Amino acid sequence: xxxxxxxxxxxxxxxxxxxxxxxxxxxxxxxxxxxxxxxxxxxxxxxxxxxxxxxxxxxxxxxxxxxxxxxxxxxxxxxxxxxxxxxxxxxxxxxxxxxxxxxxxxxxxxxxxxxxxxxxxxxxxxxxxxxxxxxxxxxxxxxxxxxxxxxxxxxxxxxxxxxxxxxxxxxxxxxxxxxxxxxxxxxxxxxxxxxxxxxxxxxxxxxxxxxxxxxxxxxxxxxxxxxxxxxxxxxxxxxxxxxxxxxxxxxxxxxxxxxxxxxxxxxxxxx
Numbered sequence: 715x716x717x718x719x720x721x722x723x724x725x726x727x728x729x730x731x732x733x734x735x736x737x738x739x740x741x742x743x744x745x746x747x748x749x750x751x752x753x754x755x756x757x758x759x760x761x762x763x764x765x766x767x768x769x770x771x772x773x774x775x776x777x778x779x780x781x782x783x784x785x786x787x788x789x790x791x792x793x794x795x796x797x798x799x800x801x802x803x804x805x806x807x808x809x810x811x812x813x814x815x816x817x818x819x820x821x822x823x824x825x826x827x828x829x830x831x832x833x834x835x836x837x838x839x840x841x842x843x844x845x846x847x848x849x850x851x852x853x854x855x856x857x858x859x860x861x862x863x864x865x866x867x868x869x870x871x872x873x874x875x876x877x878x879x880x881x882x883x884x885x886x887x888x889x890x891x892x893x894x895x896x897x898x899x900x901x902x903x904x905x906x907x908x909x910x911x912x913x914x915x916x917x918x919x920x921x922x923x924x925x926x927x928x929x930x931x932x933x934x935x936x937x938x939x940x941x942x943x944x945x946x947x948x949x950x951x952x953x954x955x956x957x958x959x960x961x962x963x964x965x966x967x968x969x970x971x972x973x974x975x976x977x978x979x980x981x982x983x984x985x
Contacts, residue, residue: 717923718923719746719923719924720746720747720923721746721747721748721749721921721922721923721924722738722746722747722748722749722922722923722924722925722926723748723749723750723751723912723920723921723922723924723925723926724748724749724750724751724925724926724928725751725752725897725912725925725926725927725928725929725934725935726750726751726752726756726927726928726929726930726932726934727750727752727878727882727892727928728752728874728875728878728928728930729763729874729877729878729881730928730930731750731752731878731928732750732878732881732882732885733772733881734926734928735748735750735881735885735890736776736881736884736885736890737772737775737776739885739888739889739890740775740776740777740888741775743888743889747891748885748889748890748891749890749891749892749893749920749922750885750890750891750892750893751893751895751897751912751914751920752892752893752894752895753894753895753896753897754894755896756896756932761873761874761958761984762871762872762873762874762958762960762982762984762985763871763872763873763874763877763984764792764795764869764871764971764982764984765792765869765870765871765872766811766869767811767867767868767869769869769870770868770869770870776884778880778884783880784870786876786879786880787870787872787873787876787877787880788872788873788876789870789871789872790870790871790872790967790969790985791854791868791870791871791969792811792868792869792870792871792969792970792971793810793811793812793845793848793849793854793866793867793868793969793970794808794809794810794811794845794846794849794969794970794971795808795809795970795971795972795973796808796849796970796971796972796973797809797973797975798972798973798974798975799974799975799976800973800975808840808843808846808849808970810843810845810846810849811845811867811868811869812843812844812845812846812865812866812867813843814827814839814840814842814843814846815827815842815843815863816863823842824839827839827842844863844864844865844866845866845867845868848866848969849968849969849970852966852968852969853969854866854868854969868969871971871984871985893914893918893920895914895915895916895918895920896914896915897912897913897914897915897934898913898914898915899912899913900912900913900934900935900938900939901913902939902940907940908925909925909935909939909940912925953978953979953980955979964985967985968985969985971983971984971985
């Protein structure tokens with residue numbers, strides 16, 4: 715007989731931990747108790763984050779105030795990703811969050827555009843992509859419209875550490891318990907082999923019915939406690955280093971992320 719889950723313990727803070735805590739508390743508020751364990755002694759991987767449109771769905775489910783979110787995370791609007799030098803030096807193309815034109819009768823717009831070009835009506839496909847036009851003009855405004863041709867799907871650039879802090883305040887206000895502590899040892903249930911207790915450096919013991927590992931590269935539960943092996947993909951992904959560096963703010967903040975190819979690796983520029 716399965717024991718009902720009454721308490722969920724999340725190991726690790728950061729965006730992963732606090733997003734998990736916030737969403738679980740929102741959808742299961744009256745059903746479960748949530749405790750998040752993190753240590754100030756363990757640094758976060760907190761850099762500029764370039765998101766995609768589902769982040770808006772996440773925020774909407776939480777019911778956060780958008781103006782407050784933008785202010786607290788120092789966020790900017792993201793309409794697209796610009797890829798530079800990937801085909802050859804000097805080449806560029808955009809991946810926008812919108813779509814060119816309108817799909818009609820199960821036929822994507824670009825088929826109509828190609829047929830029009832074959833018939834002598836020469837235009838650029840990008841002329842029909844509102845996200846692209848706004849991105850290169852460095853403009854954005856939210857539009858209240860039911861017309862898909864006028865929709866401007868967007869995401870955000872923000873400081874990941876500030877977003878974690880924002881969600882921490884949201885979560886704690888709604889009853890999530892945060893415990894400060896460094897985990898020394900993890901106890902497993904002798905019969906099931908599942909995680910049962912966390913033993914902290916200060917001798918405190920955290921028990922729960924369900925544990926979620928958000929400890930990042932340390933992988934305290936999944937790898938160190940449960941022994942799930944690391945799957946090496948370095949033969950496919952030889953680039954195994956990343957350097958994060960803040961820079962001065964540009965005079966005009968671009969509404970898109972730049973992905974710039976180099977001879978060895980690539981560079982993100984996130985406003």
